[in-house]
Amino acid sequence: MVRGVAFSEELKQEMFELRDKKRLSIKQISILKKKPYKSVWNIITKHDKKKMNKKRGRPEKTSERDKRRIARYTKKNRRISHRRIADALDIDISPTTTLRVLHQKGFKSIRLRRRPFLTVQHINARIRFASDYLCNELLSLIPIVFTDEKKFRYDGPDGWASYWFHVTDKPGIAQMSKDYGKYKGVMVHMALSNYGILNVSRVSGKMNADQWADIVSDHVIPECNVAHGDSYLYQRDNASVHKRKDVVELFEDEGVKFLDWPVLSPDLNPVENVWALLVRKVYKNGRTFTNDSDLWQVIKTESARITALQILPFVNSFRSRLCKVLLRQGKYVQ
Missing domain, CATH: 1.10.10 (Arc Repressor Mutant, subunit A)
Known part of the structure; x- marks a missing residue:
């Protein structure tokens, strides 16, 4: 004072x-x-x-010039390991020091996203789809039924489950994975719209065109008619099981209007966001499963608890996603 x-x-x-x-x-x-x-x-x-702001302790081994060299080299080689940068630049510092310099310069390690590579044809198709949909006012008034499939594993959503090992544990004691079989897990088909989740169906065995047609005709289309009548667009990706000519013609004769979905566009599908929401509920608190029936029961229970209010923001973001596709010139959107 x-x-x-x-x-x-x-x-x-x-x-x-x-x-x-x-x-x-x-x-x-x-x-x-x-x-x-x-x-x-x-x-x-x-x-x-x-x-x-004088720093205490011994002087730094890296000069400001070396720090700038490390930053410039890392910007040009984004996928290089921090253990190889010092050798590539002929700088006598440890990998730990290199990592500290990278953090000081604003770098951080981010896991690569697993997405297919978009060719010029894919990018042009995405741009055409976004432009045609946004410019057609009548088309934008018709509700869309979005669909997708996902496989749920016993240990977790991606099969890369881990656990904490303590130094006092015996070396021979280990937590065994329950995903020891190639085909272990439950394949699920989901359909949703602005009314919420319309249908969640289990796929028995490997998905094929006949099984997909049975699920759509027996479970999905009746729910779509209840929610939207005959006025809706049916979205499906370009997997071969969804594009078989005789099956598609059969549905079109029954009055189903398919949305001309571009290839390699999972980022535009709101179902992907709902999968992430459902996965967190199914595997919460590290929950694992030992058989298909228990896993399927939890999937049905947790999907029934997801309300239309939770799904509506994802569905309503479809137009904004298309706008971002145009802004990013056809590339993937976040």
Whole structure:
């Protein structure tokens, strides 16, 4: 707590400018501003200490020039390991020091996204689809039924389950994975719209065109008719089981209108977001399963608890995703 009148920030800034720009001494500044010498000295000295921010300990092994070289090299080689950067630049530092420099320069390691490579034809198809849909006002008024399939494993959503091993545990003791079989797990087909989840069906064995047709005709289309009548667009990806000519013609004769979905466009499908929501519920608290029936029962229970209000933001974001596709010139959107 000051005993006199505290200096304003404007006055402090003026004193700093007099010292830095006009090169006046502290005594000259105190006379010019009619302030006590000791008060001016304290303010300017504390300001200088904050600017210096001197680091204690031994001097750094890396110079500022080496840090800039590491940053430039990493920007050009984004997938290089931090253990190889020092050898590539002929700098005598450890991998730990290299990693610390990268963090200081604003780099952080991010896991690669598993997405197929988009060719020029794929990009052009995505741009055409987004443009045609956004420009057609009548088409945008028709509700869309989005569909997708996903396989749920016993240990987790991606099969890369892990556990914590303590140093006091015996070396021979290990937590065994329950996903020891290639075909273990449950394949699930989901259909949703702005009404919420319309149908969640289990796929028995390997998905083929006949089985997909049975699921759509017996379970999905009746739910679509209840929610939207005959006025809706049916979205499906371009997997071979969804594109068999005789099956598609059969559905079109029954009045089903398919959305001309572009190839390699899972980022536009709101079902992908609902999968992520459902996965967190199915495997919460590290829950695992030992058989298909228990896993399927939990999937049905948790999917029934997802409300239409939770799904509606994903469905309503479809137009904004198409706008982002155009802004990104056909590339993947987040």
